[in-house]
Amino acid sequence: MIAEVIVDIASGETDRIFDYLCDENTIVGSRVRAPFGGKTVPGFVMRIKETSDYPVEKLKKISPCPDELPALNAECLSLAEKLTKRYRVPKALVLRLFLPSEMRTGKVRELTRNYAELLVSAEDMQLGKTAKNQRGAVEYLGTHGKTECAYLNTLFPGSVNALEKKGYVRVFKEQVLRDPYKSVDGERVERTLTPDQEGAVNTIKQDGRTVQLIHGVTGSGKTEIYLTLIAECLQKGKSSIFLVPEISLTPQMLAQLRARFGKNAAILHSGLSAGERFDEWWRLRSGEAKIAIGARSAIFAPLENLGVIIIDEEHDSSYGSETAPRYNTFDVALLRAKKNGCKLVLGSATPSVETYRRAKLGEFSLIRLANRINRRPLPEIVIADMRREVRRGNNSAFSTALKEELSACLADGKQAILFLNRRGYSQTVICKECGYVAKCQSCDVSLTYHRDENCLKCHYCGTKYNMLSACPDCGGVKLSYAGTGTQRVVSDLQKLYPTARILRMDNDTTSGKEGHYKILKTFSERKADILVGTQMIAKGHDFPSVTLVGILDADMSLHFSDYRSGERTFQLLTQVAGRSGRAEEQGKVVLQTFDPENDVLGFAIQYDYEKFYENEISLRAATQFPPFSKIVRVLVSGEDDTKCIEALRNAYVGLEKVYTKNPEKFLFFNKMRAPIKRIQNKFRYQILMRLADTSILPEIYGICAEARTRDTLVSVEENPSNLS
Numbered sequence: 001m002i003a004e005v006i007v008d009i010a011s012g013e014t015d016r017i018f019d020y021l022c023d024e025n026t027i028v029g030s031r032v033r034a035p036f037g038g039k040t041v042p043g044f045v046m047r048i049k050e051t052s053d054y055p056v057e058k059l060k061k062i063s064p065c066p067d068e069l070p071a072l073n074a075e076c077l078s079l080a081e082k083l084t085k086r087y088r089v090p091k092a093l094v095l096r097l098f099l100p101s102e103m104r105t106g107k108v109r110e111l112t113r114n115y116a117e118l119l120v121s122a123e124d125m126q127l128g129k130t131a132k133n134q135r136g137a138v139e140y141l142g143t144h145g146k147t148e149c150a151y152l153n154t155l156f157p158g159s160v161n162a163l164e165k166k167g168y169v170r171v172f173k174e175q176v177l178r179d180p181y182k183s184v185d186g187e188r189v190e191r192t193l194t195p196d197q198e199g200a201v202n203t204i205k206q207d208g209r210t211v212q213l214i215h216g217v218t219g220s221g222k223t224e225i226y227l228t229l230i231a232e233c234l235q236k237g238k239s240s241i242f243l244v245p246e247i248s249l250t251p252q253m254l255a256q257l258r259a260r261f262g263k264n265a266a267i268l269h270s271g272l273s274a275g276e277r278f279d280e281w282w283r284l285r286s287g288e289a290k291i292a293i294g295a296r297s298a299i300f301a302p303l304e305n306l307g308v309i310i311i312d313e314e315h316d317s318s319y320g321s322e323t324a325p326r327y328n329t330f331d332v333a334l335l336r337a338k339k340n341g342c343k344l345v346l347g348s349a350t351p352s353v354e355t356y357r358r359a360k361l362g363e364f365s366l367i368r369l370a371n372r373i374n375r376r377p378l379p380e381i382v383i384a385d386m387r388r389e390v391r392r393g394n395n396s397a398f399s400t401a402l403k404e405e406l407s408a409c410l411a412d413g414k415q416a417i418l419f420l421n422r423r424g425y426s427q428t429v430i431c432k433e434c435g436y437v438a439k440c441q442s443c444d445v446s447l448t449y450h451r452d453e454n455c456l457k458c459h460y461c462g463t464k465y466n467m468l469s470a471c472p473d474c475g476g477v478k479l480s481y482a483g484t485g486t487q488r489v490v491s492d493l494q495k496l497y498p499t500a501r502i503l504r505m506d507n508d509t510t511s512g513k514e515g516h517y518k519i520l521k522t523f524s525e526r527k528a529d530i531l532v533g534t535q536m537i538a539k540g541h542d543f544p545s546v547t548l549v550g551i552l553d554a555d556m557s558l559h560f561s562d563y564r565s566g567e568r569t570f571q572l573l574t575q576v577a578g579r580s581g582r583a584e585e586q587g588k589v590v591l592q593t594f595d596p597e598n599d600v601l602g603f604a605i606q607y608d609y610e611k612f613y614e615n616e617i618s619l620r621a622a623t624q625f626p627p628f629s630k631i632v633r634v635l636v637s638g639e640d641d642t643k644c645i646e647a648l649r650n651a652y653v654g655l656e657k658v659y660t661k662n663p664e665k666f667l668f669f670n671k672m673r674a675p676i677k678r679i680q681n682k683f684r685y686q687i688l689m690r691l692a693d694t695s696i697l698p699e700i701y702g703i704c705a706e707a708r709t710r711d712t713l714v715s716v717e718e719n720p721s722n723l724s
Ligand code: ADP
Pocket: 191, 192, 193, 194, 197, 216, 217, 218, 219, 220, 221, 222, 223, 224, 373, 542
């Protein structure tokens, strides 16, 4: 027999299928070890056939890996095939998405432990009077059944060995599953669905369309709808995939899932140890667990017979991959949903403009949940005009309104969350006196300050502008481009409120698998009064005692140089505000801004998604930005600058031909250095395009695949959420 094998080396030159000899037990989709270039490398069997075009005596033989089941099932193989074609990346790279990385390196094995159990009943044993430990162990085994040897030996030293020698107990190995969330506990809460929730569940089941969008305000009970759908699938023996932006940020969600589904749920995410991920993955593959929960990579979970796929917070930018292959989670999910004939449920309080448009046009079903559970009101948002604060001589990060509300909140024994957005690597220039923001003349996106060249740049067309010394509008010289960080906020806050217990949550404070969990747990147990953090505190948390949310700098993301900055800001503000007043008490939000008349802020304060959407979509239509066009970035990067430039030229020459042939399909076409010219010792160049017509996309992918070399990466990104 001949096996077609993909060897797991991700370089352009080996991206082929090789023929090997195999025995008849070899299964398609299984992992093998294949001799290759003098070494043995891992590989996958893609097909089995009778004959090869190569002379058989030249073929080498593969050896199987001792897996119980082939690692890749039929659906995963066909999905991998499609993605390889779509994104034009080496097959090995695509296959890697389907396996936990530790499986490929083969360093992690199943964890086994020794257990002891009784072979003979206690009455039939002959144990000497002095054999106290042995008798103790026998008694223990009599009441508890099989027990781990190590544990038994700590209770009764030396007992296991002695009893085994006498033939009274049997010692055997058994696999132990590493449980990543031993310390996550939660109580199972039984809830009756509200009529709104029930209506949503019924629509999802009955509507004929594959994609179901739930547009429900924060706190409208979307989670309960997801859990009901998953539970119904489980009852029918079907499996589910449940994607959340960042599982480690939402321990409450984990606890709920644990309490409700127990061992049926497997959690996949990057914070797990290698061993834990390996075990969780195999539990899914073997069918022992039927629910995969995780961030975007869990869309590749090795499940069969899917009953539902859920993408919570569908607008979240974490659903776009930033490493090759740069897949879009929604696209992969849709392929799987169609293949399995199941529904793809999207949920958000602030759907992405693109998704919402498709729902409004009738391509997706649109389910609205306009009210919070029990009709609790959404928190009131008050605006603090920071220009006025500056004029009054207040240069601190806190407005008078926020300080008053904070004092009241603390005096009341309630909790507060302060949010500071620090996205981006360099800040925008804002005039502190009139709120002026430096923008590109031809693109209407805000400019970004580049410290190294001391200039302002447009990330869309590459135009450079001189750094400002005074505001062109009002002549003011108080220009701000260095934001305050969370650390500074905490120390200032501590001076204002010496007795308040303050927690900080950002990338610096959340290392380790349970770093987030610990901070959130401390806060939810009310062992702290104020939580200060970056956007990671905006997502999904449900703290009943929080009655105040302060948004320290609402403008930061607004002027982020991206056509989506308005959308991002609206989403972020709505999400952060949604953390306040979730229980009985009415919540409040103080939003600090230098630009109080801004439309987007106005819509957010009114919680008026519909108006925001209408405004945004007409802007996008007028400027021909997505979804009315597609932004495509070709990123060339590598350690050798000369080779990068050569690859860039090759890609550019090819793309230019496409451009000259179809100028009407391009709204924009240019090559330039990437905004960040070097990351991790790799030089970066880019070709930016805005396409009016995406029919030429496959051609673009093809040209870039050709331009890729062993040392230089040439990747294609569609509507990238990060243009750095
Ligand atoms: P969302 O995901 O839409 O922001 P959640 O699912 O977090 O909202 O629900 C908000 C709150 O309402 C949670 O505290 C949840 O426990 C509660 N809740 C949800 N559904 C019900 C229900 N049917 N009955 C009672 N409480 C509910």
